[in-house]
Amino acid sequence: xxxxxxxxxxxxxxxxxxLPAYDGAAFARDGxxxxxxxxxxxxxxxxxLDGAPRNLGLSDAAAGLRWVQxxxxxxxxxxxxxxxxxxxxGGALVAALLSRPDTASIPRAAIIESGPLEAxxxxxxxxxxxxxxxxxKVPATREAFAAxxxxxxxxxxxxxxxxxxxxxxxxxxxxxxxxxxxxxxPVEALPRLGIPLLIGTNSDEYRLWFTPAQLAAISPxxxxxxxxxxxxxxxxxxAYHEALPGASAGEILGQIVTDRMxxxxxxxxxxxxxxxxxxxxxxxxxxxxDLRAAHALEIGFVxxxxxxxxxxxLVGDAAPQQLADRMHADWVRFTRxxxxxxxxxxxxxxxxxxxxxxxxxxxxxxAAVDALAG
Numbered sequence: 001x002x003x004x005x006x007x008x009x010x011x012x013x014x015x016x017x018x019l020p021a022y023d024g025a026a027f028a029r030d031g032x033x034x035x036x037x038x039x040x041x042x043x044x045x046x047x048x049l050d051g052a053p054r055n056l057g058l059s060d061a062a063a064g065l066r067w068v069q070x071x072x073x074x075x076x077x078x079x080x081x082x083x084x085x086x087x088x089x090g091g092a093l094v095a096a097l098l099s100r101p102d103t104a105s106i107p108r109a110a111i112i113e114s115g116p117l118e119a120x121x122x123x124x125x126x127x128x129x130x131x132x133x134x135x136x137k138v139p140a141t142r143e144a145f146a147a148x149x150x151x152x153x154x155x156x157x158x159x160x161x162x163x164x165x166x167x168x169x170x171x172x173x174x175x176x177x178x179x180x181x182x183x184x185x186p187v188e189a190l191p192r193l194g195i196p197l198l199i200g201t202n203s204d205e206y207r208l209w210f211t212p213a214q215l216a217a218i219s220p221x222x223x224x225x226x227x228x229x230x231x232x233x234x235x236x237x238x239a240y241h242e243a244l245p246g247a248s249a250g251e252i253l254g255q256i257v258t259d260r261m262x263x264x265x266x267x268x269x270x271x272x273x274x275x276x277x278x279x280x281x282x283x284x285x286x287x288x289x290d291l292r293a294a295h296a297l298e299i300g301f302v303x304x305x306x307x308x309x310x311x312x313x314l315v316g317d318a319a320p321q322q323l324a325d326r327m328h329a330d331w332v333r334f335t336r337x338x339x340x341x342x343x344x345x346x347x348x349x350x351x352x353x354x355x356x357x358x359x360x361x362x363x364x365x366x367a368a369v370d371a372l373a374g
Contacts (some may be wrong), residue, residue, distance in 0.1 A: 004241070009043075009088045009239040010058065011088060011172075011316065012045065012046050012092070012172065012173040012174070013041050013042035013043075013045075013046070013157065013172065013173050013174075014041065014042060014306060015041070016038060016043070017036035017037060017086065018038075018297060019099070019310070020308060020309075020310050021299055021305065021308070021310050021311065022254045022303065023298065023305065024036065024302065024303070026159070026303055026304035026305065026338060027303075027335075029326075029332075030332045031336075032141060032332060032334075032335055032336075033072060033075055033077035035068050036125050036215065036303075037056070037060075037061060037064035037065070037068075037126065038064075039057040039060035039061045039064070039093070040056050040057045040060050041173075042153070043129070043145065043157065044056070044057075044150075044152075044153075044159060044172070045057025045060070045152040046123050046125075046173040046175075046176075047128075047129045047132075047140075047145060047173075047177060048122055048126035048140070049129060049140055049141055049142045050139075050141045050142065050146070050226070051133050051141055051142035052141060052145075053180065053181065054125075054176045054178035054180070054181050054182075054367045055096075055175055055176055055178055055181040055182055056120065057093075058093060058096050058097070058100075058175060058181055058182060060182055061096075061097060061103065062091050062097060062100060062103045062274070065084065065097060065103055065107075066102075066103070066106070067080075068082060069082060069106050076350075077079070080108065081105060081108050082107050082108055083104060083108060083109040083110065083111065083118075083334070083335045084097060084098075084107045084110050084363065085110065085111035085116055085331075086111070086113070086115060086333075087113035087115065087296065087298075087299055088113070088116075088296060089112050089115070089116070090113075090115065091112040091113050091115015091116070092105040092115045092116045092117070092175060092186070093115075093175075094110055094111070094112050094115060095112055095115055095117050095186035095187075095190060096175055096182050096186055097255075098110055098186065098189065098190060098193055098351075099119075099182060099183075099185070099186045099189035099190065099226055100181070100183075102105035103184070104189075104193070107195060107339065108195060108196075109195055109196040109197070109198070109334065109335070109338045110195065110196075110197050110198070111197075111198045111199070111331065111334065111335075111339075112198070112199045112200075112206060112266070113199075113201075113298060113299075113302070114200075114201050114262050114295055114296070115199075115202065115260060115262070115266075116265070117185075117186045117187040117190065117266065117269060118181050118185055118187050118265060119125070119174070119175040119176060119177045119184075119185040119186060119264040120174055120175070120177065120185075120365075121148060121176070121177055122176045122178065124171075124174070124176075124291075125174050125176035126176075127171045128157075128160075128174075129223040129232065129311055131160055132153065132156050132157055132160065133145075133148050135156040135159065135160060136152060136153075136156050137149065137341055145230075149249070153341055156294070160314065164172040176291075179204075179285075186369075187227055187265050187269060190269045190271035190273060191269055191273045191274075192273075193273060193275060195268075195275060195276045195280070195338070196275060196276045196277070196334070196338035196339065197223060197269075197273065197275070197276070197277045197278070198277075198280070198331075198340055199261045199266050199267055199277065199278070199279055199335050200266065200279055200280030200281055200282065200351070200352075201258070201262045201280040201282070201292045202281070202283075202294060202295060202296075202297055202298060203260070203279060203283045203292065203364075204254070204255075204285075204291070204292035204294050204297040205256045205258040205261075205262055205263075205283065205294060206254030206255065206293065206294075206295070207290065207291050207292050207293075207295075208280075208294040208295035208296060208297075209256065209257075209295065210254055210291070212290055212329060213289060214250070215248065215250030215251060215252060215254060216248070216330065217250070218248070218249045218250035219249055219278040220249045221319075223249040223252065223253055225235070226253055232256060232260070232372065233338075233371070235371055236256070236368070236371040236372045237252065237256070237372075238257055239366045239367055239368040239371035239372070240252050240255060240365070241366075242368070243365040243367065243370075244365070245336055246336055258369070259365070259369050260372055261371060263374050264369050264372055266279070267302065267349075267369060268373065269333075270345040270347075271345070276290060276339070276344045277345045278334070278339075278340050278342060278343075278344055278352070279351040279352070279363075280342075280351060280352040280354060281347045281351055281354070282297065282299075282301075282327075282352070282354045282355050283325055283353050283355040284297075284319075284320070284354060284355050284356060285313060286315050286316060287316045288314060288315065288316050291314060294314070296314070297314055297315065298327065298354070299311075300314065300315055300324070301319075301321070301323055301324040301354070302328060302331050303328070304324050304325070304326075306320075306321065306324045307319075310323040320356055323354060323355070323356065323358070326354070326358055330342070330353075335357055340352070342360060343360065348362070349362050349363045349366060350362060350366075351363055357360075
């Protein structure tokens with residue numbers, strides 16, 4: 001079989017590789033040795049504590065990747081042909097593994113689906129830990145957190161997260177820049193990566209994070225304080241209004257959040273990277289709860305599981321199987337060869353759009369994304 005695929009999925013504080021959505025049977029069916037790896041999450045995996053190492057969940061993923069390299073031959077795989085892949089926070093972990101000196105040389109190729117590419121200074125990464133410690137009335141130390149039960153930590157975090165959105169509430173867990181576990185932020189390290197990379201985002205990521213009611217409640221008047229709080233220039237907001245005529249203030253803000261968090265950094269890396277990089281946008285609109293092409297919606301298509309019960313909750317009962325056939329085949333092709341079958345990203349900024357009718361076209365909202373970054 002010769003190739004391997006190792007996905008890291010989750011949200012840094014919830015999820016498991018054992019979820020049915022991540023069943024790799026279709027990849028195994030198509031000749032890929034598929035390996036799933038769990039890692040510590042939440043307070044146990046990404047707390048910033050006095051007396052404790054940083055990024056423990058990332059260190060778990062690194063240990064898992066080294067295990068795959070060491071042992072995969074026993075399962076019919078080739079340790080020189082490993083492709084690592086992840087979605088959302090799993091994509092962030094893939095990007096971080098490619099940025100660590102001890103693991104960057106292991107994969108032959110990588111896939112990042114809707115993954116944040118920024119690691120932050122320790123002080124910023126520590127905010128959620130400090131808020132949790134304050135909630136539990138303990139110091140943010142290794143000893144104090146070790147004395148707490150997992151239930152206490154989960155309940156405190158749940159209470160802090162209630163009502164939060166990407167724009168409000170206590171910040172979630174994030175990767176910290178750390179000399180031992182992650183010396184440089186992936187958004188800076190990935191352009192120097194010398195292996196093929198498949199990277200992309202979904203058109204309406206934000207619609208998984210904001211309810212329709214929350215979006216409707218964002219008026220033009222509320223958009224201005226949100227702009228100021230997130231330090232977005234007025235010129236960038238104008239560019240989004242021009243790119244999305246007729247969009248509501250909530251939709252404008254949602255797209256800005258999507259592009260600032262995910263799409264902009266992905267395009268920045270793709271534009272700066274010299275080795276082959278293949279960019280996609282998943283644009284198929286789900287009929288369920290006005291999700292459209294929301295965050296995580298592509299997973300069922302990539303795994304060829306749109307007919308599974310957990311997939312139908314997001315994509316409905318009539319998702320196009322031909323789109324799943326196409327996306328899954330492209331991911332398998334990339335895993336085998338480092339080329340998914342569409343043109344590499346270059347100065348022409350062409351991307352593969354996955355929709356009812358798949359096509360190659362220039363980056364959407366390019367002027368708005370550039371204004372946001374500039």
